[in-house]
Amino acid sequence: MKTLGDTILRVLRQVRGADRSDAVFEATALIVGAAFLVLGFAIGLPVFWGRELAISGAGSIGVFAAVGGAVTAVIAFVVGRLAVRPAEPDAEGLRDGFSVPGDRLRWYDLVAIAFAHAAIAYLGWIGIAELLERSFTDAPVFAFPGAVLVAVAFALTGYVSFLSAVALTPTVLSLVLTVFLVVGAFASMLASSDPHWWRDNLSALGMSTNSASLAFNVTLIIAGVMVTTISRYATAGLPASDPIDRRGRFIVRGGLILLGVFLACVGVFPVDEFFLVHNTVATGMTVVFAVVVVGLPWFLRSMPRVFVVFGWVYVLVIVLLAVFFAIGYYNLTAVELIAAVLIFSWIIVFLRTASSAGSPRVPAPALTSEDAPAH
Secondary structure, eight states, X not given: OOOHHHHHHHHHHHHHSSOOOXXXXXXXXXXXXXXXXXXXXXXXXXXXXXXXXXXXXXTSHHHHHHHHHXXXXXXXXXXXXXXXXXXXXXXXXXXXXXXXXXXXXXXXXXXXHHHHHHHHHHHHHHHHXXXXXXXXXXXXXXXXXXXXXXXXXXXXXXXXXHHHHHTOOHHHXXXXXXXXXXXXXXXXXHHOSOTTGGGTOGGGGGSTTSTTHHHHHHHHHHHHHHHHHHHHHHSTTSOOSSXXXXXXXXXXXHHHHHHHHHHHHHHHSOTTTSHHHHHHHHHHHHHHHHHHHXXXXXXXXXXXXXXHHHHHHHHHHHHHHHHHHHTTSSOHXXXXXXXXXXXXXXXXXXXXXXXXXXXXXXXXXXXXXXXXXXX
16 A cells, blocks of 8 residues: 555656646645645644643644744745756756746745745734634634644645745746735734834834844845846846847846845845945835836837836836925835835736747738638
């Protein structure tokens, strides 16, 4: 009788072979989820046995699910990357699901993405536990149902993380980045020891005197690494048939990578310890974004005019926000939050637009005399 481990290894070998269809990935994800379901129940039941657990808080089922979910997310992500990692590039020289001839995701890219999955799982289950605690006030959780709930949490986390890993394209990566930034930002706000941090600026969350500094700064650093990853792979498929296109693609890629580096530096250099450096890189992010967006029609001539105008409107809105801050109508936190939303939403739309701009156009078949409508 074959064990569950043998079955998983056999399916993973099939996935790494010629059959890399969505159906095989889905079947493998179900097996991975089932494995974590069994593992979660096997661990949870003896740990919870003879105890009445709270839904959230220290030592609760919510914390157990969150910590275990984070570990599950990392393991499932690694298994997913192993499943889609070919020994050699395919006929087109492509690897890792990205349209980059002869290239692969680097180890620090994968570490940052795996950490983002773990953080999303941890904070997500913590948030769900808090919501359930408010819905079922003072309700205890017994050992058996608690183990079942934890097992389901592990299974869902493993299933989603595996599918995310095997379908890791620049567009999917941008969505992971967005969710990670939103979850990390809200977690930092909730964990802040200063309830009135918003009166100063967004960077107040990263001050060394704030209890949320570690969560906030690590979120920015990991997000910066992910932006550099997206930048490299999102621009790889853009047209580069002549020197002008190649130079424009290089400029846009370099600008987006610089944007990611500056974002990471905002987290590396807290404002209360490195005031000048922090403000320089934070301002540099906006400047680089404006240069890339304004010069886009000259850098990338294949970009649709609608998208170019879309970016110009974003830049004008950011300038208008700066004016509102200068005259005292908005505080700096509002300007930073809105500018961040605009910049990252533009990056997501850019990824989709760049993918379509880099895709070859297939001409429609000519209408023959046999296809002509009868009169």
